[in-house]
Amino acid sequence: MRRTVTILLLVIVALGISLSLAKIPFGVPKSKVGKHYINEGVKETGATNIVTSVVVNYRGFDTLGEVTVLFIAAIGLGAVLAASGREKMRKTEPASLVLYTGCRILFPLILVFGTYIFIHGHLTPGGGFQGGAIIASGFLLIYLGCRERRISRVAFNLAESLGGLVFVIIGLLGLAFGGYFLLNFLPKGTANTLFSAGIIPIIYIAIGFKVGSELAGIIDNLIEES
């Protein structure tokens, strides 16, 4: 009964969607905003990766909101799981020598790769969100491979708070110097060099620290519970 009603509902939804989608052509340029960002983006922001200039500069306030959503999700997860309040000591099987050594060799390499991704976010594909996810995957490797090793939660919280603080303070500095929030007040430099694009690399490094520590904290909380 429930299944047939659901399938009927989905068929109606699919019909409505396909009627409206038939009017959207595929593969042709649609938005003037995107064209403007591509044509003027390098001149206006100094970043050669246009996606980065949209995320951090043109829609930086939007990104601040998204980072806040991520923060609230991480806080909520910590609150839900911490409510149990029991500290049980689990017996963990020590990992074999091969696994342990492999984790210890790979972990710094993954950290360096993630840092490279978010420092070069304004030049190459990548950025703070992607680099943060890679760094969190390094911590996941440590938790899976060397289970008796714990990374202190204070360090995670510190990195997370510092990242958010740097983002907001740079936005407020823009307000103080030029009159609006997240103004690109630093010199833009020459395009395609590491020290260019003003505040974009600084904000992306802050986002990288924040996302990396938040995702690693989520992994830490979930592993603690399992």
Place this chain on the structure above:
Amino acid sequence: MSFLNNYIYYIGAFGLILIGLYIILVKHNLIKVIIGLGILDTGVNLFLISVGYITKGTAPIFSKPGIDSEHMVDPVPQALVLTAIVIGVAVLALALSLAIRLYQHYGTLNLRKIREQRW
């Protein structure tokens, strides 16, 4: 055939969205509902990306001087999806943590049985 050629990405994306909706509406196991949420999320991301695509398009990155800007894809949906993926992961983790607490409280993940119980 040209219809399939033109709309295959839209069909795939909305196929994923409809599959996710079906799982969320029909299944009783909470873990399966969360998996449906993940599939729905993927479908929405795929749809946004395919709206911004341009035939034979390249990534909107000026890595070399003098690169052609005519065939670059729309950067705005890519910027949206970039953040949406990370937030999707966080929301999935939050849903899983709620599922863990529900299991500790009720001893089951079946939504129908949870509804029958009174604490």
